[in-house]
Amino acid sequence: MPLRRLSRRLRCTRVAGCAAGPTHNAPVTTLLATLIEASARAAATRSRIAKRDAIAGLLREAEPAEVGIAVAWLAGETRQGRIGVGYATLAALRAAHAAEPTLTLVEVDAAFERYASTAGKGSAAERSSLLRGLFERATASEQDFLVRLLVGELRQGALEGVMLDAIAAASGVPLADVRRAAMVTGSVAEAGRVAIAEGAAGLARFAVALHRPIQPMLAQPADGVADALERLGTAAVEWKVDGARVQAHKTGSEVRVYTRNLNDVSESVPEIVEALQALPADELILDGEAVALAAGGAPQPFQVTMRRFGRKLDVARMRAELPLAVFFFDCLHAGDVSLIDRPARERFDALAAAVPPPLVVPRLVTADVGAAEDFYADALARGHEGVMVKALDGRYGAGSRGAGWLKVKRAHTLDLVVLAAEWGNGRRRGWLSNLHLGARDPAGGWVMLGKTFKGMTDALIEWQTHELLARESGRSGHVVHVRPELVVEIAFNDLQESPQYPGGLALRFARVKGYRPDKRADEADTIDTVRALHAAQLARGS
Numbered sequence: 422m423p424l425r426r427l428s429r430r431l432r433c434t435r436v437a438g439c440a441a442g443p444t445h446n447a448p449v450t451t452l453l454a455t456l457i458e459a460s461a462r463a464a465a466t467r468s469r470i471a472k473r474d475a476i477a478g479l480l481r482e483a484e485p486a487e488v489g490i491a492v493a494w495l496a497g498e499t500r501q502g503r504i505g506v507g508y509a510t511l512a513a514l515r516a517a518h519a520a521e522p523t524l525t526l527v528e529v530d531a532a533f534e535r536y537a538s539t540a541g542k543g544s545a546a547e548r549s550s551l552l553r554g555l556f557e558r559a560t561a562s563e564q565d566f567l568v569r570l571l572v573g574e575l576r577q578g579a580l581e582g583v584m585l586d587a588i589a590a591a592s593g594v595p596l597a598d599v600r601r602a603a604m605v606t607g608s609v610a611e612a613g614r615v616a617i618a619e620g621a622a623g624l625a626r627f628a629v630a631l632h633r634p635i636q637p638m639l640a641q642p643a644d645g646v647a648d649a650l651e652r653l654g655t656a657a658v659e660w661k662v663d664g665a666r667v668q669a670h671k672t673g674s675e676v677r678v679y680t681r682n683l684n685d686v687s688e689s690v691p692e693i694v695e696a697l698q699a700l701p702a703d704e705l706i707l708d709g710e711a712v713a714l715a716a717g718g719a720p721q722p723f724q725v726t727m728r729r730f731g732r733k734l735d736v737a738r739m740r741a742e743l744p745l746a747v748f749f750f751d752c753l754h755a756g757d758v759s760l761i762d763r764p765a766r767e768r769f770d771a772l773a774a775a776v777p778p779p780l781v782v783p784r785l786v787t788a789d790v791g792a793a794e795d796f797y798a799d800a801l802a803r804g805h806e807g808v809m810v811k812a813l814d815g816r817y818g819a820g821s822r823g824a825g826w827l828k829v830k831r832a833h834t835l836d837l838v839v840l841a842a843e844w845g846n847g848r849r850r851g852w853l854s855n856l857h858l859g860a861r862d863p864a865g866g867w868v869m870l871g872k873t874f875k876g877m878t879d880a881l882i883e884w885q886t887h888e889l890l891a892r893e894s895g896r897s898g899h900v901v902h903v904r905p906e907l908v909v910e911i912a913f914n915d916l917q918e919s920p921q922y923p924g925g926l927a928l929r930f931a932r933v934k935g936y937r938p939d940k941r942a943d944e945a946d947t948i949d950t951v952r953a954l955h956a957a958q959l960a961r962g963s
């Protein structure tokens with residue numbers, strides 16, 4: 422019997438059971454097996470429409486209470502965040518399995534919830550019996566799915582676009598409304614739940630709101646200033662400051678500052694809070710970059726700036742040692758007006774009206790390549806990473822890598838994910854050293870691009886050994902495979918064609934610039950970006 426029909430049948434049985442007894446008071450019965458089947462159908466096709474339809478079919482079938490669970494799992498995440506159960510523990514649970522699928526989404530989610538909230542003395546036994554109970558009731562393919570979900574192997578931010586389409590299709594709500602809700606709540610699962618349960622009227626409550634951070638807009642790479650201006654015409658050219666993204670919300674003297682991942686770091690950055698409190702504007706949402714400056718005013722390296730973030734103790738001492746400067750470059754809300762749908766030039770005007778020049782990033786509006794090149798050279802000479810070139814008529818594409826923001830940097834760098842690491846030799850014996858690096862495949866999974874053990878200090882090697890071992894998912898010979906979670910910034914000279922690597926491309930002279938604790942793996946650079954860089958390299962004849 423097809424699983425979908427089985428799921429309907431179970432639902433009826435449960436509803437009947439519901440009337441008979443007090444134990445089931447909600448008919449929430451989509452089977453885990455149904456979700457696995459839909460997920461497999463979505464993965465098996467390259468057609469975006471077929472992917473959307475596979476997911477939309479499941480969401481239509483699901484009860485409102487199940488939609489948030491289904492969306493989260495299809496994106497490879499649990500609703501409880503990282504549950505922290507190791508691969509070895511899970512592998513040991515796979516001895517016995519059920520013959521028939523009976524597990525429902527709600528039951529499994531409830532088990533995760535209990536697991537995540539069981540802590541403290543004696544919790545280990547309780548946790549392991551919870552998992553054992555769950556695994557004994559799962560079929561072999563369900564066990565396989567659960568393991569991959571729990572160790573993070575299914576995580577695929579790339580599905581987000583398809584998921585939004587599927588939610589729109591399943592709920593009949595316009596795609597733009599679903600996207601807006603996902604961006605404002607920072608959660609596609611939450612947008613899906615509300616769209617399906619309450620429709621467009623429910624989503625209307627997700628207007629941009631003060632003190633509720635929204636996903637920041639991100640940039641695409643350009644192959645130089647000339648390339649960027651050719652693509653955008655007259656554009657704003659700004660310093661690309663290599664610090665930490667900050668989104669500041671102000672209502673009167675109440676100021677909160679959020680990171681790129683929407684964490685509230687207000688306590689760690691009092692100088693930014695004070696600078697905004699001093700402004701006369703009553704309501705503001707600003708987007709910018711904070712950076713620690715050295716005595717002469719040159720920017721400190723990214724890793725140094727990061728020492729100020731997430732720090733709750735000793736803030737006063739750190740502030741004296743490593744004062745932060747902030748450069749705002751966008752204004753998303755001013756007075757009672759939301760500006761995210763307004764063209765960039767209007768947002769720049771609102772920024773200039775609300776914030777004094779020292780707090781605004783230096784910017785040149787031009788179509789002239791020579792003038793833009795001079796501005797770029799000056800930014801580099803001052804120690805900045807490069808420039809951002811921005812379309813003047815672009816909207817603020819929250820949460821997306823918009824074509825209206827192009828970044829131009831001197832060195833080629835990519836943010837890649839560590840897939841595995843090899844035990845070192847000689848001085849590095851006993852430490853994990855040579856990293857296997859992968860780019861994100863938008864269709865799911867990772868494409869290995871090379872290895873490197875260069876550019877790392879002893880302290881970094883020690884740190885990464887601990888972090889990687891904590892993410893171990895298996896071993897082969899001297900290679901430790903890890904869950905693809907850590908993002909590392911890699912500098913390299915160029916890309917070469919290589920039949921040895923799965924994407925046909927390999928990095929030349931790759932070296933580690935530093936880890937990117939502020940980025941999740943689903944924000945790492947994609948293989949498409951790497952291919953575009955390679956194509957640009959070929960076009961330059963290098």
Ligand SMILES: Nc1ncnc2c1ncn2[C@@H]1O[C@H](COP(=O)(O)OP(=O)(O)OP(=O)(O)O)[C@@H](O)[C@H]1O
Nearest residue numbers: 639640659660661662663665666710750782809828
């Ligand atoms: N003037 C600016 N306008 C926009 N973003 C800026 C600016 N200066 C610095 N930035 C930073 O650059 C980032 C945009 O580049 P991108 O979207 O590629 O993120 P990223 O991957 O962190 O960039 P990178 O790794 O190249 O620093 C922003 O998130 C922001 O932190």
